[in-house]
Amino acid sequence: MTDASRRPAAPGQPSLLRHPFLRHPWTIAGASTLALTAGGLPLLSLTFGVFLKSITEDTGWTRADASLAMSLMLYLTAVISPVSGMVIDRFGVRGPLVASLLLTAAAIAGLALAHSLAAFCALFAFIGLVNWGQQPVAYLKVVVGWFDRSRGLALGVVNSGLGIGATYMPAVAALLLAEFGWRGAYVGLAALLLCVTLPGALFVIREKEAPVPLPATVQRAGEGEASLRAALATPAFWILVASAFVLAVAVNGTMPHLVSLFTDRGMSMGEAVGLMGLAGAFGVVGRLGAGFIADRVFAPFIALGVFLLAACAMGVLWLNSPLLPPALAVIALGLSLGAEVDLMGYMASRYFPKALFARIYGFIFGALICGSGVGVYAMGRTYDALKTYGPCIAVFLGLVFLTGFLSLRLGPYVYPPARHGPADAGKEPQAASAA
Known part of the structure; x- marks a missing residue:
């Protein structure tokens, strides 16, 4: 029995949530994949076209007017992305991720109450400022820490969540629209965001505490000291x-x-x-x-x-x-x-x-x-x-x-994958159980 297995569960944390399966790197990658299917750009960008005609018919706004809201969200997301990276590197992934999910869900649900174009655009702009925690940046940060020799495959698996979301999210939006109208549909999307992404963010997705060691021939200055x-x-x-x-x-x-x-x-x-x-x-x-x-x-x-x-x-x-x-x-x-x-x-x-x-x-x-x-x-x-x-x-x-x-x-890799030692699938679960 290892020291990690004898270690008592953290106060207030059920031992079930410390099960090795939930702490396996590929489980963490899977939870990140699932989260990206319902979060980030697929949730709003790919459903906006489904709602657009209903929105304009209900409000009397032009399509160009309504589309301005989506443009604001995209450009603010782009502007805030570098800042979000700094926050994640400084404070870790989980706190910013959970806060972003809750704020984004609240703003999406708030679209149901937007009766003026200014309010509609303001809510989309707010989403652009706070939805960075559920974009690929946070999830890829986690994957890069857990995987080395199979990092490319892991990143591909996680990023495939965006493609999977692109295949089912418009259909879900159409069903919600037919049943509840565009205002109720946005409430439904907010609920979907929380149901699909929040459990993984709270209980599964985590950064690796100990970095994967690099071979001596490629050691660089400490990552924490990098400029x-x-x-x-x-x-x-x-x-x-x-x-x-x-x-x-x-x-x-x-x-x-x-x-x-x-x-x-x-x-x-x-x-x-x-x-x-x-x-x-x-x-x-x-x-x-x-x-x-x-x-x-x-x-x-x-x-x-x-x-x-x-x-x-x-x-x-x-x-x-x-x-x-x-x-x-x-x-x-x-x-x-x-x-x-x-x-x-x-x-x-x-x-x-x-x-x-x-x-x-x-x-x-x-x-x-x-x-x-x-x-x-x-x-x-x-x-x-x-x-x-x-x-x-x-x-x-x-x-x-x-x-x-x-x-x-680009030239040779500065931080190439390890060429010796056990493969990722063999060593990462071990590290996970000790985390």
């Missing part, structure tokens, strides 16, 4: 931020316009929506696949492949040739969309110390959100001016093709 200013001055930081921004401009900017683009070209609404579902499914494949491969192949090479895949998708959409089925573009977009968040998190963990991970990834995630907003706006403005998306897609093609080669300038 954020020095990290922000490295080429690796700016390459990751620029790559995240450009890929989000192209891929995330194109995705919301795909249904309109396909129906403009004569496709039925049902076919276009079906292709969007295909993109969501391949987004999950992209996240899992990129993470699995990153544990075996140098990640910048994979990043280059993702950018070239996105360029191919843009080429298919731009050419609009009968020899190139639209499904090819949708599959390529889904794969690249799925891989981007996973790879960016993995590379951040290999080029920067774990003590700075949340702060570094906060900047990267902010770039992803900003890029998404810029891309969506650019596509809309191009269509309004020219009645076609073609020129914007052509620009996106060139951007992702050229930017992809930046990843080759």
Whole structure:
């Protein structure tokens, strides 16, 4: 019997909650995955379109007026992401995560009482300021601490929660809308957020107390002493931020316009929506696949492949040739969309110390959100001016093709995975039981 097994349970904490299963690294990763299916961007971004028509018909606001609320939330989320990373690195994950979940749920439920556009926009803006604790930054911080040699796969599993949420959240929103109207539906989404995410945040998701030791040949200065200013001055930081921004401009900017683009070209609404579902499914494949491969192949090479895949998708959409089925573009977009968040998190963990991970990834995630907003706006403005998306897609093609080669300038990992000793699956449960 180990010392950890003889240790009494913490006061007020049932011994059941200290069961080894709940403290296993893959259980923690699974709880993080589940939380991301109902939290973060899928909960509001992917349900807003379902509610939009009902909101405008009920209130008399224009679609542009109502959409302003979503834009405010996205941009404030982007601005606050680096700050959230600093808070998480300073105070840990659990406290900020639980506080963020409670405040976000309260604000979402409060949308049911918003009878003016100003109140509606103010609540969405408030959500943008407080929902950072349930974005990938917090969960990936936990995973990076628990996993080393299988870190890429673990990050892919957790990030797949975003793709899974994208597949079921719009359907849940539609059911709530039909049953309770848009105001009651937002109350339902708030309840769903708490039911799915809060138990894991309270009882399962935790950081590893003892860091995974690095081989002597790659020991660096203590992670707690690492300088954020020095990290922000490295080429690796700016390459990751620029790559995240450009890929989000192209891929995330194109995705919301795909249904309109396909129906403009004569496709039925049902076919276009079906292709969007295909993109969501391949987004999950992209996240899992990129993470699995990153544990075996140098990640910048994979990043280059993702950018070239996105360029191919843009080429298919731009050419609009009968020899190139639209499904090819949708599959390529889904794969690249799925891989981007996973790879960016993995590379951040290999080029920067774990003590700075949340702060570094906060900047990267902010770039992803900003890029998404810029891309969506650019596509809309191009269509309004020219009645076609073609020129914007052509620009996106060139951007992702050229930017992809930046990843080759990252150089060797600064914090490579351990090459000796037991695999993660063997040593991490042991550490968990002693935590």
